[in-house]
Amino acid sequence: MTPVGTIVAKELRSYFVSPIVYVVGAVFLLIFGVLSYLAVVNAGAQAVRLMQIQGAAAQLNLNDLVFRPTFYSIAIILLLILPLLTMRLFAEERKLRTFELLMTSPIGINEMIVGKFLGAYTIFLGLLGLSGIVPVILSLYSSFDWNPVLTGYLGLALLGALLLATGVLASALTENQIVAAFLSFGLLILVWLLGGVGSVLGDNPLGNILSYLSFIEHYDRFVRGLVDTKDLVYYSSGMVLMLFLAHRVVDAQRWK
Amino acid sequence: MINVQNITKRYGDLTAIERVTFSVNKGEVLAFLGPNGAGKTTTMRILTCYMPATEGTARVAGYDCFDQPLEVKRRIGYLPETPPVYQELTVAEYLTFTGRLKGMGRTDLRSAMDRTIERLSLGDVRHRLIANLSRGYKQRVGLAQALLHDPPVLILDEPTVGLDPKQIIEIRELIKSLAGSHTVILSTHILPEATAVCQRVVIISGGRIAAVDTPERLSARLRQSEKISVTVKTPPPDLAARFRSLPGVLSVFEPTDSGAFLLECELGRDLRDDIARLIVTQGWGLLELKAVSMTLEDVFLRLTQHEEGMPESGALGPMAGAEVVRP
Incomplete structure (x- = not known):
């Protein structure tokens, strides 16, 4: 087994014996279900209204009425939930002094960080996979365009990677799990708000840079069914940057 | 086997150890003796590449702790002050994880695990969660982790803490049996322990080496x-x-x-x-x-x-x- 594989296996094992995964998973799936349900009910109400106006059965666009609002809401829910998955990754190792075992084992810091990140990411992808039951059920009763749904999921997968990488960095910074979770909330909400600040500043270089940094605008295109290399680059470079910073933090702590 | 030249470690203004120099021959058992806060743990952490020294060089098995940390880490079994155990794993799972971390293959790992569990009499708790074990068992699980891959160099930070008298004797016998084939550094503040298992004693105090000699010659x-x-x-x-x-x-x-x-x-x-x-x-x-x-x-x-x-x-x-x- 490779060093990264060893860490991933250990992390998965630890996730499943702790209540975090079950709580986070249940809450995520419940919220996903409730949000989709509300969107469907709303779509139904609109259909009735349209029928009264037009007098004939209206062709409803489920992509616009159901999936798009659900995807937007879910992005914000992830912002609040994913830091709970990553908060323990390094903070707990420090607190329990098992960090010393990792740091004196013949594996590199990068393997440690990638392993821990992939462990959390696997859990997240699993949850995302389970939430796929919603579009599958909807497809049984109606018809909609699968492409924007799939690109929306791709956007969620990329957004999740960036959020989790930020969480890994936050966890490397402290030995207190609550501080780690809060730190990642703070960081993520700040980055998210950058978009708002950017649009206030308007169309000038600083405004454009700030808008670019916010992950919402990039996510928006995926939800609308567009896969742009620019956005792929944004998410993967953001993730690599966060993991690189985490590497620097872990390495620097040895010098203290 | 271990060669430490003039290492100094400072944490900000605080000097933890200053110009510490000593060497350990292959197969020798050496004890670090000193009061709490003397710098024993710091020295061990530098040798295990957990943290770099501010000045000076440390070499283990011919490899520099700063330049070739992976080579050094591969050759060391380390038991830190607090046994580095994961509460949520069973003893067998934990040893499997640490064995893999050390790069052991599947078949190697299986036989090494049986041998180590036997050696530290952990057979009864093999499939129990570490969280539910007593302090003495946790200490022995930590020791098992250090011995698992049969490294040529063992660095043990207070290996007998938390054990009952019978276990202390067993662990001392174990360490004695390692002498010759393994190079061992252990730290302790229990003096008879140093006399019982070590060929040489390094007395360390206030971050400096106060004396290095055999226990007999030191008292003489x-x-x-x-x-x-x-x-x-x-x-x-x-x-x-x-x-x-x-x-x-x-x-x-x-x-x-x-x-x-x-x-x-x-x-x-x-x-x-x-x-x-x-x-x-x-x-x-x-x-x-x-x-x-x-x-x-x-x-x-x-x-x-x-x-x-x-x-x-x-x-x-x-x-x-x-x-x-x-x-």
Whole structure:
């Protein structure tokens, strides 16, 4: 087994014996279900209204009425939930002094960080996979365009990677799990708000840079069914940057 | 096998260790002895590449701890101060994880695990969660992790802490059995432990090495007087003065609760005969008369108390005969 594989296996094992995964998973799936349900009910109400106006059965666009609002809401829910998955990754190792075992084992810091990140990411992808039951059920009763749904999921997968990488960095910074979770909330909400600040500043270089940094605008295109290399680059470079910073933090702590 | 040259470690303004130099030969068992905060753990952390030294070089098995940390880590089994165990894993899962971390293959790992579990008598708890184990078991699981891949160098930070007396003896036997084929550094503040298992002792105090030698030679080197303990049935009020007037007696310490006088005599002179004759002819009733040898504990106390403003050499002040004076 490779060093990264060893860490991933250990992390998965630890996730499943702790209540975090079950709580986070249940809450995520419940919220996903409730949000989709509300969107469907709303779509139904609109259909009735349209029928009264037009007098004939209206062709409803489920992509616009159901999936798009659900995807937007879910992005914000992830912002609040994913830091709970990553908060323990390094903070707990420090607190329990098992960090010393990792740091004196013949594996590199990068393997440690990638392993821990992939462990959390696997859990997240699993949850995302389970939430796929919603579009599958909807497809049984109606018809909609699968492409924007799939690109929306791709956007969620990329957004999740960036959020989790930020969480890994936050966890490397402290030995207190609550501080780690809060730190990642703070960081993520700040980055998210950058978009708002950017649009206030308007169309000038600083405004454009700030808008670019916010992950919402990039996510928006995926939800609308567009896969742009620019956005792929944004998410993967953001993730690599966060993991690189985490590497620097872990390495620097040895010098203290 | 291990070569440490002038290493210094500073945490901000605080100097944890300063210009520490020593070396350990292959197959040797060496003890770090020192009070808490003396720098034992810091030195071990530098050797295991957990943290780099501020100055100086440390080499393990020919590899530099700073330049080739992975090579060093591969050759070291390390038991930190707090056993680095994951509460949520069972003993078997934990050892599997640490074995893989150390790059062991599947078949190697299986046989090594059986051997190590047998060696540390962990068979009964093999499939139990580490969270539910007692302190002594956790300590042994930590030790199992260090021994698992049979590394040529073992660094054990207080390996017998939290064990019961029977287990302490077993672990000491285990460490002794490692001597010869493995190079071992262990830290302890239990002095008999150092005497029992180690060929050499490094006494470390205030971040500096106070002495390096065999336990026997350390006590011989530092013995500057013969000490005799005397217990008398009916001591006259001026007994201390009468002892002091004997030729060769340097000083006399009045009895504590135990009722024993402690006489410090010139080196190389056995005054027991003279003292016995004095007491018997005066009819005071001789109950006990014995020479007190200096234990490693005395050596340790002497060396480590240097720091607190005692003179460097010569007159080191009254030596407390450990077993005699202690109430």
